[in-house]
Amino acid sequence: xxxxxxxxxxxxxxxxxxxxxxxxxxxxxxxxxxxxxxxxxxxxxxxxxxxxxxxxxxxxxxxxxxxxxxxxxxxxxxxxxxxxxxxxxxxxxxxxxxxxxxxxxxxxxxxxx
Amino acid sequence: xxxxxxxxxxxxxxxxxxxxxxxxxxxxxxxxxxxxxxxxxxxxxxxxxxxxxxxxxxxxxxxxxxxxxxxxxxxxxxxxxxxxxxxxxxxxxxxxxxxxxxxxxxxxxxxxxxxxx
Numbered sequence: 001x002x003x004x005x006x007x008x009x010x011x012x013x014x015x016x017x018x019x020x021x022x023x024x025x026x027x028x029x030x031x032x033x034x035x036x037x038x039x040x041x042x043x044x045x046x047x048x049x050x051x052x053x054x055x056x057x058x059x060x061x062x063x064x065x066x067x068x069x070x071x072x073x074x075x076x077x078x079x080x081x082x083x084x085x086x087x088x089x090x091x092x093x094x095x096x097x098x099x100x101x102x103x104x105x106x107x108x109x110x111x112x113x
Numbered sequence: 114x115x116x117x118x119x120x121x122x123x124x125x126x127x128x129x130x131x132x133x134x135x136x137x138x139x140x141x142x143x144x145x146x147x148x149x150x151x152x153x154x155x156x157x158x159x160x161x162x163x164x165x166x167x168x169x170x171x172x173x174x175x176x177x178x179x180x181x182x183x184x185x186x187x188x189x190x191x192x193x194x195x196x197x198x199x200x201x202x203x204x205x206x207x208x209x210x211x212x213x214x215x216x217x218x219x220x221x222x223x224x225x226x227x228x229x230x
Contacts, residue, residue: 034218043119043206043221044157089157098164098210100147101219105156 003027004092006104015113019077023090023104026071030092034101035064035075038087047088048075080111115141117209119222126197127230134192134225136207142187143209147219148180150203157206163190197229 005024013019023033031052036044050057050064050073057064063076077084087108091101116139126132136146144165149157161177163169163184171177179201181193190209194201204226208219 036221041204041224041226043117043208043223046218046220049218098145100159100162103157 002104003030004090004102004104006090006107008107009105010108010110012110012112013080015082015111016079019075019080019084019109019111021075021077021088021090021107021109023073023075024071025073025092027092027102028071029094030102032093033064033066033073034091035062036089036091036103037084038089038106044089077109080109082111082113085109085111115139115209115211115220117143117207117220117222119205119207119225121225122223123226123228125228125230128198129196130229132194132197132227134194134205134207134227136190136192136209136222138188138209138211138220141209141211141220143190143211144187145210146184146190147208147210148182148190148192149206149208151206151224152203160192194227197227199229202227202229 034049035047037047038044048059048062048064050066055066066073087106089106090104093101118137120135146163148160160175161169161171163182165184169182184190204224206224208221
């Protein structure tokens with residue numbers, strides 16, 4: 001049973017436009033959510049996170065929105081740049097405890113110049 | 114952010130060889146390290162969780178006698194693929210959680226590409 005779902009395996013966006021990556025989760029114990037960016041043959045790098053006490057967190061061009069009632073979060077990148085082309089993984093876990101993150105399958109973003 | 118290194122970055126070996134991959138947290142202490150593997154175009158699959166000074170906890174379907182994990186210090190965990198076979202070829206990634214870290218953020222190493230001939 002997939003607890004974290006990224007239903008879009010790929011997304012193409014024009015440079016300068018907004019990229020919206022979506023993520024859904026099923027485990028109501030999750031209250032900490034992260035987005036990671038991954039280039040081929042490299043480890044994931046942390047991008048942005050949000051805890052369930054907030055519904056929005058912004059860092060430069062990256063904003064994560066959390067809709068707890070819908071168990072849905074999204075990552076907005078604006079404006080999109082060619083260097084943003086990568087695979088983006090959504091991850092979730094309970095805030096406390098020492099459990100590993102649960103990852104979605106990733107969405108491959110291609111930003112076209 | 115915190116830095117995690119992995120060594121080697123790439124290894125090619127013959128079938129039957131044992132391969133050791135090191136994961137180090139460079140500027141922080143990690144009580145917990147995680148080992149993942151990633152197949153092409155697929156998500157990160159958690160293999161095991163290792164806590165410093167204790168035995169690793171393996172995920173269902175991961176052979177503990179095949180994938181030996183040692184977490185001897187707060188900055189080093191090793192994964193040994195015993196008697197590697199071609200089906201073990203994959204991209205192995207470790208991650209570390211800092212001692213007393215806020216939330217459950219994990220910092221990832223750059224990964225090790227294992228190719229077994």
